[in-house]
Amino acid sequence: MTSRPAAAAPHGTREGVSVLAEDVVRRFGDRVVLDHLRLEIPASEFVVLLGPSGCGKTTLLRLLAGLDQPDGGTVTVPRARAIVFQGARLLPWQRVWQNVTIGLYGHDAKPTALSVLAEVGLSARAGAWPKTLSGGEAQRVALARALVSDPALVLLDEPFAALDAITRLRMHDLVRALRRQHNATMLLVTHDVDEAIALADRIMIMRDGRIGSEHRVELSSQDRTRGLGREELRADLLVEIGVSSGG
Amino acid sequence: MSTSPAGGVTALPAAYRTQRPGAPGPGAAPAATALEVFAPAARRSGWPGRLLAHVRSPLGIYTVPLLIGVLWQIASWQGWIGPEFAASPAQIFAAGVSLWREGLLGPDIAISLTRAGEGFALGLVAGTVAATLAGLWRGGEQAFNGVVQILNTIPLLALLPVMIVWFGIGEESKVLLISIGAGVPIYLNLFAAIRGVDQGLIEMAVAAGASRRRLVRRLLLPGALPGFLVGLRFALAYSVLGLVAAEQVNANSGIGFMINQAQTYDRVDEIYLGLVIYAVLGLTADQVVRIFERVLLTWRPAYTGA
Numbered sequence: 001m002t003s004r005p006a007a008a009a010p011h012g013t014r015e016g017v018s019v020l021a022e023d024v025v026r027r028f029g030d031r032v033v034l035d036h037l038r039l040e041i042p043a044s045e046f047v048v049l050l051g052p053s054g055c056g057k058t059t060l061l062r063l064l065a066g067l068d069q070p071d072g073g074t075v076t077v078p079r080a081r082a083i084v085f086q087g088a089r090l091l092p093w094q095r096v097w098q099n100v101t102i103g104l105y106g107h108d109a110k111p112t113a114l115s116v117l118a119e120v121g122l123s124a125r126a127g128a129w130p131k132t133l134s135g136g137e138a139q140r141v142a143l144a145r146a147l148v149s150d151p152a153l154v155l156l157d158e159p160f161a162a163l164d165a166i167t168r169l170r171m172h173d174l175v176r177a178l179r180r181q182h183n184a185t186m187l188l189v190t191h192d193v194d195e196a197i198a199l200a201d202r203i204m205i206m207r208d209g210r211i212g213s214e215h216r217v218e219l220s221s222q223d224r225t226r227g228l229g230r231e232e233l234r235a236d237l238l239v240e241i242g243v244s245s246g247g
Numbered sequence: 248m249s250t251s252p253a254g255g256v257t258a259l260p261a262a263y264r265t266q267r268p269g270a271p272g273p274g275a276a277p278a279a280t281a282l283e284v285f286a287p288a289a290r291r292s293g294w295p296g297r298l299l300a301h302v303r304s305p306l307g308i309y310t311v312p313l314l315i316g317v318l319w320q321i322a323s324w325q326g327w328i329g330p331e332f333a334a335s336p337a338q339i340f341a342a343g344v345s346l347w348r349e350g351l352l353g354p355d356i357a358i359s360l361t362r363a364g365e366g367f368a369l370g371l372v373a374g375t376v377a378a379t380l381a382g383l384w385r386g387g388e389q390a391f392n393g394v395v396q397i398l399n400t401i402p403l404l405a406l407l408p409v410m411i412v413w414f415g416i417g418e419e420s421k422v423l424l425i426s427i428g429a430g431v432p433i434y435l436n437l438f439a440a441i442r443g444v445d446q447g448l449i450e451m452a453v454a455a456g457a458s459r460r461r462l463v464r465r466l467l468l469p470g471a472l473p474g475f476l477v478g479l480r481f482a483l484a485y486s487v488l489g490l491v492a493a494e495q496v497n498a499n500s501g502i503g504f505m506i507n508q509a510q511t512y513d514r515v516d517e518i519y520l521g522l523v524i525y526a527v528l529g530l531t532a533d534q535v536v537r538i539f540e541r542v543l544l545t546w547r548p549a550y551t552g553a
């Protein structure tokens with residue numbers, strides 16, 4: 001974990017398959033949370049994993065992040081990866097920019113951190129203590145911390161769940177902008193159907209410890225917020241995750 | 248809306264009313280809603296307000312000890328406390344002045360401070376090193392935890408005879424006794440603080456690619472700092488306790504020796520003088536750690552009391 005591949009390497013992995021999970025099994029006691037799950041994500045794709053709470057989304061994400069090991073099957077992910085958690089998880093005793101450099105080495109760590117903080121619009125707060133940040137600002141620092149290592153894969157575990165609706169919409173814009181800039185593969189886990197439609201190239205629905213169904217989202221950014229296509233997709237997704245039973 | 252008189256309520260559909268069992272029925276008097284208004288906190292302007300703010304607690308935490316001293320003095324003047332039980336603060340002060348003039352008090356304080364300081368320093372270093380090793384490595388935990396728990400349970404006074412047998416009645420036995428008193432709370436608090444650092448933060452740092460060394464420097468040690476400062480406060484108090492234990496039994500100098508002498512010659516004022524000096528030492532030590540806390544823990548959002 002001490003060294004990251006040279007700058008050229010992650011770009012090399014941005015072709016072909018970025019994430020491959022085959023036959024993955026994870027049990028907690030008697031409960032089978034992931035049941036021979038298969039997941040394949042091509043490089044640079046934005047995949048949203050949708051499902052009700054307790055369906056194993058976070059378990060899968062932790063396996064992909066390397067924070068947990070599977071009981072069966074294999075997981076292949078790029079070495080250069082980053083994860084954004086549900087809470088910002090900032091070190092309260094480090095200034096904002098120091099929080100961003102936690103996994104960064106070399107003498108240009110600080111300028112790099114400052115430039116990423118500028119990307120998320122937090123240049124002015126770089127020297128602040130985390131306790132003075134709002135919820136949205138803290139989560140933007142967490143995003144900056146993930147992106148600063150130039151990862152090939154970014155895993156997002158319901159990062160905006162605790163934010164208010166307006167802040168969440170701003171964060172969606174930010175994530176889209178960051179994605180254009182960094183061109184990383186992104187996997188976002190959420191239970192929010194609107195968030196999934198707003199961001200995804202492909203939406204996967206998790207059910208019974210597996211990927212139940214998939215939807216490719218080919219809507220323009222305009223059509224993602226309103227229009228018939230969006231409403232149809234939304235209705236389908238709600239049925240599939242089991243919120244409404246009607247067709 | 249629901250507080251409007253009967254006419255407005257009856258106009259609502261029946262279903263609406265049945266859903267709100269708490270709502271006043273038709274004809275019931277509208278309940279007055281208790282309100283709370285928030286405005287900028289009143290700033291004390293002008294000298295009466297500022298004076299009042301000072302009067303309430305003019306000397307911070309020293310207020311109550313000083314107040315006790317004043318009441319004590321009054322009680323002595325009134326003859327409520329006999330001089331054979333307790334000297335008045337004025338007498339204690341006078342005893343201090345006269346002992347100082349005789350050149351007896353200064354050296355005693357100096358030798359006591361040296362003992363406490365050396366013992367504290369030794370305990371601080373040993374406790375910090377052992378707790379860091381034990382906190383970071385399970386091997387260290389297995390090596391030190393048992394011994395420290397034993398030392399934590401044995402009273403300092405009970406250890407004194409062993410110290411004297413091993414190290415004689417010189418300074419070594421006293422300094423070592425104090426160092427045990429100081430080292431144990433440092434160890435226990437720092438160890439618990441390192442192990443208590445938020446798992447979520449550790450997971451985050453590992454996922455972000457932080458090396459083991461960086462994990463220790465940026466996360467575990469700063470995260471354990473609040474706990475360490477709690478241990479430091481106990482350690483300072485316990486080194487004064489250890490000092491008392493060591494000096495009461497065999498010493499020919501120091502505050503404890505002074506108290507023993509005073510007891511032999513029935514000088515109540517000098518006994519109290521010794522106690523007051525110990526008290527001042529304890530209070531000063533605590534204040535020093537509080538300053539450390541204020542400087543080192545600025546990042547911490549803390550409840551400062553209402």
